[in-house]
Amino acid sequence: MQPLLKAVNCIYIPVADPHKAADWYEKYLGLNRVSPRGDVMLLGNGMWMFLSISPGQTSNFVGGDGSVISPFTFETDDIAALHQSLTLSGICVEPIEDFGGCGLKFWFKDPDGNRFHVWQDSE
Structure with a gap:
């Protein structure tokens, strides 16, 4: 069977303040802002990374062995x-x-x- 999903198009990162997070990703990882609102970053391969307001949340989960x-x-x-x-x-x-x-x-x-x-x- 041919896979019905082709690729990952974009990713979403939970952050408390998208503008502060965008400043950090720009300064330390060299990512560029795509959106005039300043909450979308561009990875080197062209994929967009959305910085989404979600205070207190992270993108991580705990695996079966307890690792993050x-x-x-x-x-x-x-x-x-x-x-x-x-x-x-x-x-x-x-x-x-x-x-x-x-x-x-x-x-x-x-x-x-x-x-x-x-x-x-x-x-």
Whole structure:
């Protein structure tokens, strides 16, 4: 059977204040604002990321083993530079892990407590 779903078109991130969050994503992750309202960010591949008002919520869930999981993984072409930049900016980041043929990864948190996974292909 041919899959009836093609791809993920956009993502929504719960934040307390979309304008403050957009400032953060712009400053620390280099994302550009798409919307004149300032609550939509553009990822490097053209995907839109909506910053949605939802105080006290995060995009994370707890897995069966009790770990906090992000429903998606960001991809980068330079994980070492991103990790160093976030670390030097005082952002909560975990160490880079090497998963051999599966690539490199680390986790970081935004100011609203969203815990995100970042990955880089090892090829």
